[in-house]
Amino acid sequence: MGTIPAEHALMLAALLFVLGAVGVLVRRDIIFILMSIEIMLNAAGLAFIASGYKWGQADGQVMFMFILTMAGAEVAVGLALALQFYRKQKTLDADSANKMRG
Amino acid sequence: MNELFYISSAVAAASTIMVITRANSVHALLYLIVSLLSVAVIFYILGAPFIAALEVIIYAGAIMVLFVFVIMMLNPGPQSEKQERLLLTPRMWAGPAVLSLILISELIYALTSAGPQAATLRVVSPKDIGVSLFGPYAIGVELASILLLAGLIGVYHIAQKGRQD
Numbered sequence: 001m002g003t004i005p006a007e008h009a010l011m012l013a014a015l016l017f018v019l020g021a022v023g024v025l026v027r028r029d030i031i032f033i034l035m036s037i038e039i040m041l042n043a044a045g046l047a048f049i050a051s052g053y054k055w056g057q058a059d060g061q062v063m064f065m066f067i068l069t070m071a072g073a074e075v076a077v078g079l080a081l082a083l084q085f086y087r088k089q090k091t092l093d094a095d096s097a098n099k100m101r102g
Numbered sequence: 103m104n105e106l107f108y109i110s111s112a113v114a115a116a117s118t119i120m121v122i123t124r125a126n127s128v129h130a131l132l133y134l135i136v137s138l139l140s141v142a143v144i145f146y147i148l149g150a151p152f153i154a155a156l157e158v159i160i161y162a163g164a165i166m167v168l169f170v171f172v173i174m175m176l177n178p179g180p181q182s183e184k185q186e187r188l189l190l191t192p193r194m195w196a197g198p199a200v201l202s203l204i205l206i207s208e209l210i211y212a213l214t215s216a217g218p219q220a221a222t223l224r225v226v227s228p229k230d231i232g233v234s235l236f237g238p239y240a241i242g243v244e245l246a247s248i249l250l251l252a253g254l255i256g257v258y259h260i261a262q263k264g265r266q267d
Binding site: 003004005006007008009010011012014015016018019020021022023025026027028029031032034035036038039042046049050052053054056057058059060061062064065066068069070071072073074075076077079080081082083084086091092093 | 103104107108111114115118119121122127130131134137138141144145147148149150152153156160161164165168169172173175176178182185186189190194195197198199202205206209210213214216219221222223224226230231233234235239242246249250252253254256257260261
């Protein structure tokens with residue numbers, strides 16, 4: 001137990017972050033974009049936990065709790081915006097947002 | 103424990119790939135929950151059992167339930183699934199995939215060039231986190247509460263039904 005190099009956990013965090021970034025770039029559905037942002041935030045949290053593991057300190061886990069709070073607030077606002085967007089546009093396609101008109 | 107780490111890493115990576123390639127949003131959401139649960143296992147292995155519990159309760163529980171509710175309210179249906187499937191062509195994928203591949207190889211090169219150093223496991227208890235959270239990070243807790251209040255008021259304002267502006 002405890003022989004996992006912290007670099008491997010950081011590599012997994014980098015991989016998950018890049019996958020989330022690809023999701024944001026490729027997908028056009030607002031719900032999918034929000035899910036990809038969640039993946040990226042979770043990967044950032046994993047990087048903090050891996051750093052906390054490397055030095056055996058609690059600070060990384062405190063940072064993860066802040067990320068968790070921020071993710072909760074962000075996803076609530078994002079989903080509320082998606083609801084309003086769907087009510088106006090009858091679609092979740094982010095490309096149709098150029099027809100918003102103020 | 104090492105095997106568990108690598109197995110759950112593979113599960114996390116595979117289910118995340120499934121999330122960003124599904125056309126149906128409910129399927130993607132279920133894969134995202136699997137991804138979050140495997141990351142929770144990794145947290146547990148890395149000596150963060152409290153954070154693993156928070157990941158399951160808040161991320162895989164509360165935040166994903168929010169997604170489920172919104173998907174149920176919007177009810178995108180087969181029409182948007184067809185539209186998404188049209189967009190999921192290799193032509194759409196090629197650019198971001200190549201650029202991200204360059205980025206991830208750079209990151210992996212940067213992380214491996216120093217050579218792996220085995221870390222010693224120290225399990226951080228909830229007490230340690232609490233002492234740290236309400237000691238040096240107390241201002242962060244206050245700011246987080248302000249952020250949540252702002253989020254609450256903002257969501258209440260945005261999601262009102264009869265807004266015509």
